[in-house]
Amino acid sequence: MTENTNFRIERDSMGDRQIPSNVYYGIQTLRAIENFAISGIKPLSTYVDACLIIKKATAIVNGELGCIPLDISQAIVQAADEILAGKLRDQFVVDVYQAGAGTSHHMNINEVLANRALEILGAEKGNYQRVSPNDHVNYGQSTNDVIPTAIRIGGLLALTHTLQPALEKAITALETKAVEFQNIVKSGRTHLQDAVPVRLGENFRAWSHILSEHQNRIYTASGDLMVLGLGGSAAGTGMNTHPQYRHRVVEVISQIMESPMEPAPHLMAAMQSMAPFVNVSGALRNLAQDLAKISHDLRLMDSGPKTGFKEIQLPPVQPGSSIMPGKYNPVMAEMTSMVCFQIMGYDNAIALAAQAGQLELNVMMPLIAYNLIHSMEILGNTIAALTERCIEGITANKERCLAYAEGSLALVTALNPHIGYLNAADVAKESLETGKSIRQIVLEKGLMSEAQLATVLNLEQMSALH
Numbered sequence: 371m372t373e374n375t376n377f378r379i380e381r382d383s384m385g386d387r388q389i390p391s392n393v394y395y396g397i398q399t400l401r402a403i404e405n406f407a408i409s410g411i412k413p414l415s416t417y418v419d420a421c422l423i424i425k426k427a428t429a430i431v432n433g434e435l436g437c438i439p440l441d442i443s444q445a446i447v448q449a450a451d452e453i454l455a456g457k458l459r460d461q462f463v464v465d466v467y468q469a470g471a472g473t474s475h476h477m478n479i480n481e482v483l484a485n486r487a488l489e490i491l492g493a494e495k496g497n498y499q500r501v502s503p504n505d506h507v508n509y510g511q512s513t514n515d516v517i518p519t520a521i522r523i524g525g526l527l528a529l530t531h532t533l534q535p536a537l538e539k540a541i542t543a544l545e546t547k548a549v550e551f552q553n554i555v556k557s558g559r560t561h562l563q564d565a566v567p568v569r570l571g572e573n574f575r576a577w578s579h580i581l582s583e584h585q586n587r588i589y590t591a592s593g594d595l596m597v598l599g600l601g602g603s604a605a606g607t608g609m610n611t612h613p614q615y616r617h618r619v620v621e622v623i624s625q626i627m628e629s630p631m632e633p634a635p636h637l638m639a640a641m642q643s644m645a646p647f648v649n650v651s652g653a654l655r656n657l658a659q660d661l662a663k664i665s666h667d668l669r670l671m672d673s674g675p676k677t678g679f680k681e682i683q684l685p686p687v688q689p690g691s692s693i694m695p696g697k698y699n700p701v702m703a704e705m706t707s708m709v710c711f712q713i714m715g716y717d718n719a720i721a722l723a724a725q726a727g728q729l730e731l732n733v734m735m736p737l738i739a740y741n742l743i744h745s746m747e748i749l750g751n752t753i754a755a756l757t758e759r760c761i762e763g764i765t766a767n768k769e770r771c772l773a774y775a776e777g778s779l780a781l782v783t784a785l786n787p788h789i790g791y792l793n794a795a796d797v798a799k800e801s802l803e804t805g806k807s808i809r810q811i812v813l814e815k816g817l818m819s820e821a822q823l824a825t826v827l828n829l830e831q832m833s834a835l836h
């Protein structure tokens with residue numbers, strides 16, 4: 371615990387180590403850096419925020435209840451506030467793939483807070499007799515109750531700051547396009563074959579509805595994240611906590627989050643079961659599956675310009691090809707598809723991790739934390755980018771849409787009630803073989819009058835919602 375210009379000596383239960391004197395993390399973080407040079411991926415900033423919110427609340431409550439000295443409690447709170455405001459963010463350095471349960475990341479948080487609190491109190495970094503990462507910052511806590519709580523809070527932060535606003539904007543943008551394209555008639559396609567006509571605007575309205583239903587599903591699933599098992603400490607029994615701590619700490623977190631959290635009715639259950647995360651991840655996967663479908667549709671409808679559908683034009687945002695001049699690719703939709711596949715992969719890994727709990731604990735939480743929060747953030751960023759750089763700028767090729775609708779063999783479907791399915795099928799077959807229009811064949815065969823046909827083969831009417 372001495373400090374010289376280049377390093378200080380810190381001690382843990384395994385011995386002494388030199389720690390660079392300028393860093394705020396300590397000996398346990400150093401060991402984790404050495405042990406886990408795995409992906410180079412550092413903890414997500416939202417996850418760090420979630421841990422800091424917990425540590426701020428626990429310091430307030432442990433100070434109030436007389437479990438830690440008030441000056442230390444206040445210094446930890448100040449340190450947490452400073453870091454939440456953006457300071458020392460480069461001090462959270464443990465690889466995402468690390469010690470089971472997340473003890474290494476958790477100790478990284480405890481050490482940085484302790485060392486900054488020491489400075490605030492006028493002491494030297496590493497003087498853990500004065501402020502200890504374990505005895506003060508972590509008083510009455512364990513990785514085992516802090517990390518599942520941090521995943522809940524991190525999930526809620528990612529949802530409110532990133533995913534929900536992006537979904538809102540996308541839903542509105544799709545509805546705006548629905549209104550703009552409401553009168554454009556196009557051919558429907560089922561099995562990728564000609565089907566009855568539809569309105570381009572209604573395609574966009576359907577997508578808007580699909581996203582809004584996913585928004586509701588995610589919102590409902592995220593209710594589970596508001597039930598916190600903090601206070602369970604190491605095994606869910608609450609050992610080493612003050613009797614009033616577990617309720618009070620949830621009240622304080624609710625105040626910090628400006629959102630009503632609840633204490634879990636059974637702390638062991640909250641620690642052992644990863645079901646809330648599986649539920650939210652499942653809702654994200656569900657959204658990703660439909661979003662992938664929408665992005666594939668956008669690419670298909672924009673295909674061409676000479677050899678594809680080109681029913682719509684996605685706004686060109688960058689040259690598409692390194693060799694083919696003048697080529698513009700549907701890059702925003704392509705990116706969206708890839709992110710959606712990543713979300714599905716993350717969800718698979720979360721499902722595997724969630725069933726791997728044993729006895730009192732599920733140690734696979736670091737994977738769940740990263741995958742869940744990252745899923746929300748990359749989905750939110752993707753939806754925001756797709757909305758701004760693609761959906762809002764889509765234009766329709768009205769003539770191309772109409773030409774396909776007029777040429778669709780499935781128009782004969784409208785003749786069913788008048789000439790019967792089998793006669794209509796013959797008309798379709800002849801039209802395909804001869805290239806004559808459906809109208810012409812029906813008239814030639816004397817199956818219907820011109821006046822009748824004018825009413826029945828009315829594209830506007832056929833494509834309206836019935």
Ligand SMILES: N[C@@H](CC(=O)O)C(=O)O
Nearest residue numbers: 470471473511512513514
């Ligand atoms: N995850 C640790 C507890 C802790 O880090 O607080 C254990 O159960 O061994």
